[in-house]
Amino acid sequence: MAAPVSSTGNVLLYFVAIFIPPLTVFLKRGLAADFWINILLCFVGWIPGVIHAWYIVARSEGAM
Numbered sequence: 374m375a376a377p378v379s380s381t382g383n384v385l386l387y388f389v390a391i392f393i394p395p396l397t398v399f400l401k402r403g404l405a406a407d408f409w410i411n412i413l414l415c416f417v418g419w420i421p422g423v424i425h426a427w428y429i430v431a432r433s434e435g436a437m
Contacts, residue, residue: 383430386400386401386426386430387427387430390423390426390427390430391423394411394414394415394419394422394423394425394426395408395411395412395415395422395426397426397429397430398411398425398426398429401429401430401433402429402433407425407429410425411425411426411429
C-alpha cells in the first residue's frame with residue numbers, strides 16, 4: 374500500500390512554487406516533460422509558471 378501524501382509537504386511545495394516554480398515541478402515529477410513545460414511557461418511569464426506548478430502539485434499522486 375502506498376504511503377499517503379503529506380499535506381504539510383504539499384503546503385511547502387505550494388509556497389516554494391510562488392518563488393521557484395520549476396523546482397517544485399522537479400521535486401514532484403523529475404526531469405519529465407512537465408519540468409520543461411514549466412521552464413517554458415516561466416520564460417513566457419512568471420504567473421503561468423506558478424499556475425502550472427500548483428496544478429502539478431495538486432494533481433500529483435506521489436509524495437516528494
